[in-house]
Amino acid sequence: xxxxxxxxxxxxxxxxxxxxxxxxxxxxxxxxxxxxxxxxxxxxxxxxxxxxxxxxxxxxxxxxxxx
Numbered sequence: 785x786x787x788x789x790x791x792x793x794x795x796x797x798x799x800x801x802x803x804x805x806x807x808x809x810x811x812x813x814x815x816x817x818x819x820x821x822x823x824x825x826x827x828x829x830x831x832x833x834x835x836x837x838x839x840x841x842x843x844x845x846x847x848x849x850x851x
Contacts, residue, residue, distance in 0.1 A: 786813065786824075790813075793816065794815065794816055794817060795813050795814065795815055795816065796813065796814050796816055797811060797812070797813055798812050798813065798814050798821065799812065800812050800823075804823075804825075807825050809825060809826050809828075810823055810824070810825050811823070811824045811825075812824070812838060820837060821837070821838040821840060822835060822836065822837055822838060823835070823836050823837075823838050
């Protein structure tokens with residue numbers, strides 16, 4: 785589903801601004817229609833993975849934006 789959303793232009797992959805130190809494969813995606821950002825971490829041997837919404841207010845300093 786994610787690949788289809790990217791292909792159709794609804795979602796775009798963006799740089800991880802503040803990576804979680806315990807995760808090496810984290811990727812961020814932005815829903816271009818509503819601007820919400822999500823973090824994707826694939827499952828690993830000891831971790832089941834996650835798909836969570838990123839709160840931009842917790843990630844950037846005032847005045848910074850994601851391009």
